[in-house]
Amino acid sequence: xxxxxxxxxxxxxxxxxxxxxxxxxxxxxxxxxxxxxxxxxxxxxxxxxxxxxxxxxxxxxxxxxxxxxxxxxxxxxxxxxxxxxxxxxxxxxxxxxxxxxxxxxxxxxxxxxxxxxxxxxxxxxxxxxxxxxxxxxxxxxxxxxxxx
Amino acid sequence: xxxxxxxxxxxxxxxxxxxxxxxxxxxxxxxxxxxxxxxxxxxxxxxxxxxxxxxxxxxxxxxxxxxxxxxxxxxxxxxxxxxxxxxxxxxxxxxxxxxxxxxxxxxxxxxxxxxxxxxxxxxxxxxxxxxxxxxxxxxxxxxxxxxx
DNA sequence: GGTAATTGTGGACTGAGTCAACTAAGGGAG
DNA sequence: CTCCCTTAGTTGACTCAGTCCACAATTACC
Numbered sequence: 001x002x003x004x005x006x007x008x009x010x011x012x013x014x015x016x017x018x019x020x021x022x023x024x025x026x027x028x029x030x031x032x033x034x035x036x037x038x039x040x041x042x043x044x045x046x047x048x049x050x051x052x053x054x055x056x057x058x059x060x061x062x063x064x065x066x067x068x069x070x071x072x073x074x075x076x077x078x079x080x081x082x083x084x085x086x087x088x089x090x091x092x093x094x095x096x097x098x099x100x101x102x103x104x105x106x107x108x109x110x111x112x113x114x115x116x117x118x119x120x121x122x123x124x125x126x127x128x129x130x131x132x133x134x135x136x137x138x139x140x141x142x143x144x145x146x147x148x
Numbered sequence: 149x150x151x152x153x154x155x156x157x158x159x160x161x162x163x164x165x166x167x168x169x170x171x172x173x174x175x176x177x178x179x180x181x182x183x184x185x186x187x188x189x190x191x192x193x194x195x196x197x198x199x200x201x202x203x204x205x206x207x208x209x210x211x212x213x214x215x216x217x218x219x220x221x222x223x224x225x226x227x228x229x230x231x232x233x234x235x236x237x238x239x240x241x242x243x244x245x246x247x248x249x250x251x252x253x254x255x256x257x258x259x260x261x262x263x264x265x266x267x268x269x270x271x272x273x274x275x276x277x278x279x280x281x282x283x284x285x286x287x288x289x290x291x292x293x294x295x296x
Numbered sequence: 297g298g299t300a301a302t303t304g305t306g307g308a309c310t311g312a313g314t315c316a317a318c319t320a321a322g323g324g325a326g
Numbered sequence: 327c328t329c330c331c332t333t334a335g336t337t338g339a340c341t342c343a344g345t346c347c348a349c350a351a352t353t354a355c356c
Contacts (some may be wrong), residue, residue, distance in 0.1 A: 001262055009261055010254075010281035016164055016188075019287065021207070023161065032313070038162075045227065059169065064313055066336055079296055088321050101341045106158075112335055113157055114149055119290050128286050129153055131279035132160035138276050139167065142267050183342065200303055212344055214305055236303045236352050 010012060019116065026112050030105055035060060036068055040094065040102045049092045050083075077101060167264065174260050177252055183208060184216055188242065188250045191226060196232075197240045225249055 023032050032040075037059055043049050051069055055062045069092070072078045077098035083089040094102065117125055166226045172182050180188075186206055191197050199217055203210045217240070225246035231237040234277065265273055 001258075001267065001273070005273065006261055008277050008281060010257065012277075012284055013168060014189075015284045015288075017168055020161060020165055020168070035172060035312080041162075050334080059353095061314055062335070063315080063337075064332095070336090086334090087321070090335085109149075109158065110154055113154055116287060117149065118291060120242055120286060124286055125149070125153065128283050129156050129160075131282045134279045135276050135283075136160055136163045138268060138272055139264060140163075142264060183343075188308080201302095209345055210304065211306075211346080214303095218305090234303090238304085252337070 022116070023109060023112060026108055027105065030101075030108070032101075032105070035064075035073065037102070037105055039065075039068060040072070040077065040098060040105075041090045044094050044099065044102055049094065050089045052089075054092075072098070158219060165198075168206050170264070171257060171260060174256055175253065176255070178249075180253070183195075184220065185250070185253055187213075188220070188225065188246060188253075191240045192247065192250055198237045199240065201223075202240075220246070 004045070025036055027034050030037075035058070039054055039060075042054055042057065046053070051065050052062070055061065055065050060068075069078070069080075071137055073080060078089040079093050079095055081093060083091060122126070161214040175182050176184055178185075183206070187202055190202055190205065194201070200210070202208065203213050208216075216227070217228075221228060221244075225241055227241050227243055229241060231239060243247050265276070268276070274293075
């Protein structure tokens, strides 16, 4: 691969590190860590979600996961329902409160996204989003990055 | 902004968080933290670089910066040269060793980038890179993200 | 000269994430 | 059935990145 291309990619990575940093900082205002929010989100998206799936999917240490699950349970954002067919597994579910908090975080995040795109017209926004989709679609194929 | 668009952006953010996570993990193998490497890189790119610029540019706590600078100095990756016109300021410079180590990190990073793009043909790679440049160029204008 | 701003240090701390050892349950192979 | 290996999760002890705050030294401003 060409030096110029590698350089451009690295430049984009530095740039987007900062963009994502903004979002992470916003989450810092919520008394939940980025990892905790990712976990809440994954639980909200999955049916029959168990901790070990998240350990693999999000590359989180299982002991750390265990403690986060306990914290979220204590704060009543999630509930465990142990599997009837395999008592090692606990299905994780968002509570009403958990859903509300995740929704709220998303609303905050929406505001931030709007800020980031502020001043761009619809055509420009569409160009950016389709660029994003193209990057994701192409890079997902390579296996260099986890699938999603 | 449209719900679908916001959703797509968030999806891309999650995806690219993972991509960047791969690079960060690679750096973990070098006994330097991501922040330390960013500092080394910024020093290498600037002339008359002082710690306080980096504090602002990279959004790092100044006491933390002070300690990192000290560490990098102790390990002889950088040198301080105090300004003749303002004795509060110290210009930061990479040593030969510092340059060598940064180069090496970049070589490792090149390998990782190649892995990430493995299996894509030149046309696809160009599409991705120009998508990245488009995103950076458009989003840089909005001020939602720091300029570079 | 006095006051405010800039640049940098040091101490004390929080909290995210890691490592290793362990329990408990399930899944075969013989 | 039982021995053994794998999977799911827990606990304790720890590291280290990053933050907060008070402070020293120098410079800029009026």
